[in-house]
Amino acid sequence: MAYQDWVAIANDSPQGMGAGAVLNTAATATISPVTGIPSDVAAVAGAASPGGWYPGMAVRYTARGYLTTTATSTTATFLLASRVANAGSTFVTLATTAGITTGTTVLTGLQWALHGISRCTAVATSGNTISTQFELTIMNNVTAPSLNAATNGVLLVACGPNVSGETAAAVDTTQLQGLGLRATLAGANATVQLTQWVVETLN
Numbered sequence: 574m575a576y577q578d579w580v581a582i583a584n585d586s587p588q589g590m591g592a593g594a595v596l597n598t599a600a601t602a603t604i605s606p607v608t609g610i611p612s613d614v615a616a617v618a619g620a621a622s623p624g625g626w627y628p629g630m631a632v633r634y635t636a637r638g639y640l641t642t643t644a645t646s647t648t649a650t651f652l653l654a655s656r657v658a659n660a661g662s663t664f665v666t667l668a669t670t671a672g673i674t675t676g677t678t679v680l681t682g683l684q685w686a687l688h689g690i691s692r693c694t695a696v697a698t699s700g701n702t703i704s705t706q707f708e709l710t711i712m713n714n715v716t717a718p719s720l721n722a723a724t725n726g727v728l729l730v731a732c733g734p735n736v737s738g739e740t741a742a743a744v745d746t747t748q749l750q751g752l753g754l755r756a757t758l759a760g761a762n763a764t765v766q767l768t769q770w771v772v773e774t775l776n
Contacts, residue, residue, distance in 0.1 A: 581624065583632070583752065583772040589614035593767040596756050599647075603654075604767040605636065605754040612659045613751030615772035620696040624774065626746035628693055631775040636687040636754050638767040640711060642680045647760040648672040651709050652733065653689060655744050659751030667691055667705040668733035668740040675763050685711045687754065689733065693746060701741035707733045 584590060584606070593604045606614045617632065618625035634653060652669035656662075668689070689707025696702070711729045734740045744750060752772055756765045 579776045581774045583617065583774050584615040584770065586614070590770055591768070593754075593770065595764060595766050596758055597764040598761045599758055601755060601757040603753045604638070604756050604765055605770045606767075607753070610660065613656065613753040614770070615752045616659045617750055617752065617774060619748045619750075620746055622749075626693045626696055626702075626750075628695055630693040632691040632693075632752065633773045633775055634687065634689040634691075634707065634752075634754070635769070635771040635773075636767055637769040638685055638765065640675075640680075640683045640685055640766075641764040642675040642678065642683075643762045644677050644679055645760070645762040646677050647675050647758055647762040649675060649759075649763055649765060650757040651687065651731070652755050652757070653691070653705055653707060653752070654755050655703070655742075655750040655752055657745050657748050657750060659749050664753075664755065665742055665744050666740075667703060667742050667744075668707055670709055670731040670733045671735040672757075672759070673711075673729065673731055680714055683711050683714050685709060691752075692739075694741070696746045698745050698747055699743060701743055702746045703744040704739040704741045705733070706739045709733065 653667040654664040691705040
């Protein structure tokens with residue numbers, strides 16, 4: 574039988590692709606958009622449903638936002654996560670950066686971008702079923718940047734995980750899973766905002 578490749582948007586609405594909640598307190602929170610329930614706007618159905626998980630399926634994440642720091646240093650961490658049945662407060666971390674120290678210089682509106690892939694490796698209720706890897710880039714905020722100049726502000730690339738390839742996570746792929754981008758601030762000394770969020774399922 575013929576084989577058909579496809580790409581589908583998992584959060585195909587203007588609200589679902591736009592801004593999420595601001596994180597500016599000492600907490601771990603979802604920064605990608607959620608519904609009022611709340612549920613993640615991006616989700617993949619259980620394996621028995623059309624378009625659901627199966628070995629070889631991939632999910633591609635694209636996110637953008639900004640980070641503002643203060644004169645008091647804190648640590649920021651970014652992580653992709655899933656939650657079973659797309660409900661409740663229990664999340665499985667798919668991959669996470671190491672903690673990023675914000676320093677003591679006030680930097681306003683640093684643009685960041687995240688690109689990542691999750692691969693379904695098995696359909697099961699337990700055991701490692703999803704492998705994930707992503708890159709997070711935090712750009713400079715110089716209004717007139719020049720090449721090879723030492724004054725171009727911040728340019729940082731962090732990976733999730735920070736070493737050794739993919740993170741293999743135990744996700745129940747027989748069930749619906751919400752997919753979100755979360756972040757942690759160790760202290761209330763920075764602001765993290767997501768402004769664009771696109772999640773695609775790939776066959």
